[in-house]
Amino acid sequence: MRGANWVAFEVKNITLTVGGEAYLSAVDACFTPGGFNVLLGPTLSGKTSLLRVLAGLDAPTSGQIVMDGPNQSKVDLTGVAVKKRSIGFVYQQFINYPSMSVFDNIASPLRVMKTPKADIHARVEKIADLLAIGPMLKRKPLELSGGQQQRVALARALVREADLVLLDEPLANLDYKLREELRAELPKLFNQTGSTVVYATTEPEEALLLGGTITLLHEGRTVQAGPTLEVYRTPNSLQSARTFSDPPLNSAPAVCSGGTVQIAGGPTYKDTLGLPDGAYQIGFRAHQLHVKKPSRNALDVSACVAITEITGSESFIHVDLLGQRWTALVHGIHPYSEGDQVTLYLDPADFMVFRQDGSAL
């Protein structure tokens, strides 16, 4: 169903410099309605800065924010006062008006817009039921649990059916169970509104679960943008693969000569990509490093265990070899201890090969 809104937002060449420090450098991104627009990047990558610029809370040093206008025109939003925009914003911390009841908190944006009273009641109750906070409408936000407080904040962002809803790591301060629960609900909630939803997160796993499209940020720059799964499968650079990888990406320098690739200080394999002679970087993900030989072509390397983390169904084995720290994510419990020598297997078919400077081939 298409909402009344259904407008796309675009940031063009946005730069934000605060006190001589570049928070955002020439960021271009497009955010579309109908599905999540995930902003993924580590801490200090500029996610929050970009959200704040999108909301108008911070003015960009240079650049433009543009939204779809009527009849396929574009409206320049740069410099428009925050209160004149149609936005919702949910912070990582649970931000509600402590002196108002939950009902008044959710109703607040509607009241400002002078929505008729009966209408306010209906909409607040509907959204509160959707978010399972219906019975708490008379309470004060601080009397609720963390998860419920964040639901109130989400309800306030949802209720006005704004053109643009910005979520800044909204689940980061919640405990594991609540996070999973809300994460599953969020796409359903927002898909009905027709709002353009931008969701910032530091967790690659969360980005994959939410789907939609993704923009990878690193040190205030866009690294790659596109449909989430596509970006995950075909990173356009070593940096993109690194940003979108948890546990960290395994990588090593390699040299190709005469159709044979030599991983620096390690095994060699036959090149199948038709690489010209030269130096390269190869990368592969943690689940592609095995303790059992996965296929006939798999290479074996011998490594020294640095630390093993066991989550129950899986083990993360961090190993040192060839001057690199690699991580293997393997099923089952593998209680290696520090200093153990292990043989690990990797399949050249899994390798992502980049140029020496980290760019895609």
Next chain:
Amino acid sequence: MSTPMTIMRLIKRIRITPTLYILFLMVPLYWLLTMALKTNAEILGGFSLWPANPTLANFKTILTDPSWYGGYINSTIYVALNTVISLVVALPAAYAFSRYRFMGDKHLFFWLLSNRMAPPAVFVLPFFQLYSSIGLFDTHIAVALAHTLFNVPLAVWILEGFMSGIPKEIDETAQIDGYSFSAFFTRIFMPLIGSGIGVAAFFCFMFSWVELLIARTLTSVDAKPIAAVMTRTVSASGLDWGVLAAAGVLTIVPGAIVIWFVRNHIAKGFALGRV
């Protein structure tokens, strides 16, 4: 239940040390109250722990003589004026200090407090000369304005502390919800720092109510404060002890009432909101 056990329990429950402490604290107050209820003859006659013939005549003198109750009215007027002016000025100032960074903000903030470090006596002469020359001498607003020199900085410090305890994100959420700044400030922000406003008002009230030097110098007849009235009770017949004591009791009452309202927030106020 045996009697000795009960007595032991009672003693334990009473807690000797605080009881003694409070008793000693109350002695001067008690003495003031008994004096107010005695006649001059009894006060000067000899030592008595409680009034032999309690009388309300002293209070009656004060409440019927305009030169006495006028002092209370004058004090109340300029104290109220001062409290209102101080808060109206300090609220936006404290918000600016709490929310914005600007050049020299920290120095300015400290300088504000340093105003309070100067004794009021320093300012008596300039105030007197200034107010006399612009025709404000002996008006309520003159005293109220003079007291803001001390009260605005203190109110700014207290309010800034309370405001900085409110996350900035609340301001932003209000902007996003579409509130205008004034609507946000009065409807959302001020209720959140309500206790801070109460505490700041209390400190303004208290300073202005007890301050004698400036208030006395800047007034003569029309705006003469109660504290000044009390210092000139030597009449031809000698000192009127009973009436003076009754005036003292009446002077304490408003402060006690105000303290009652802010009693739960006062500690935070003393820490300038930084608890």
